[in-house]
Amino acid sequence: MTQTDKPRTLDRIDRTILDTLQKDGRISNVELAKRVNLSASPCIDRVRKLEQDGFIEGYGAKLSASKLGLGTAAFIQVTLDRTTGAVFDQFRDAVVNIPEVAECHMVAGGFDYLLKLRLSSMEAYRAVLGRIVDLPGVLQTHTYVVIEKVKQDSGLPV
């Protein structure tokens, strides 16, 4: 009895609120109310409820990676030496503490982890790769440098 999404039904207005806040998360409540054709009070009631029910996990600014000197991205496939079960935990604990690692996913099919890196340059990549291959249990890695970001949705994690 810890999760399994409650039987909460989102009506059309709730969907519009989520959609609007996903695209424009810092508009005022009255502005949001106008866009969803509601007055201010029921609008904020719905937003509070969506937050409490977990549909909205938080709000954040979308920063420019290139402006902040993190214009290079790369994916690294990592295969672990699976002789001991502790290897996975050790790898995870280590990788979350590498700031350049923007994402880390455990995947099924061929290798074990897929990492997404945000970097300032290829020199930075070399340094980070050195740290990753030295992590305990890392058997081999394969890097794919991003040449062009074709599509990037925002708002939903995972």
Next chain:
Amino acid sequence: MTQTDKPRTLDRIDRTILDTLQKDGRISNVELAKRVNLSASPCIDRVRKLEQDGFIEGYGAKLSASKLGLGTAAFIQVTLDRTTGAVFDQFRDAVVNIPEVAECHMVAGGFDYLLKLRLSSMEAYRAVLGRIVDLPGVLQTHTYVVIEKVKQDSGLPV
């Protein structure tokens, strides 16, 4: 002369503002001013400047993928048949219109595109994969289903 980050220097307060808004993008300006030890007016001046200079690209709500029935994620490597140059454009135009495709990156090394999918189920995956392999120029694909999200930073695109 189209990009190459302007010689704008971010001081400590700017960094704190970006950091604060990245984690909590819907706090009021006075609350933000308190956290960065500034009064309201210079605080909003800085935020406006950071927006105009492109450091802040926007604001958005972080929605719960599992609550919205999109708890499954997968990566798909796509290799194209590179006989014609138009193939790349055709593929990109088509893939951005598939809503399940959350990200699409053109990569160097081994294959051509890496796609990140957000899905409701494995049935949905089957349907989307069918659409992708039928796109013009697609030679082969390889899918890696995400078993566990180990790390996910937010705020910075790419």
Next chain:
DNA sequence: GTTGATACAGAAGTAAATGCTGCATTTTAG
């Protein structure tokens, strides 16, 4: 030393957020 530019705090007017009351529509029970 003077000028100019930048960054800040404080105050005033405006706008928004919050909480309350009442009304309308829908649900549930009888």
Next chain:
DNA sequence: CTAAAATGCAGCATTTACTTCTGTATCAAC
């Protein structure tokens, strides 16, 4: 089918926040 209860909404009043302006301090250039 009717009556009671619940839900969802708009409107209003109070509190709070936002916005713009003005004045002052700091720093750099001349």
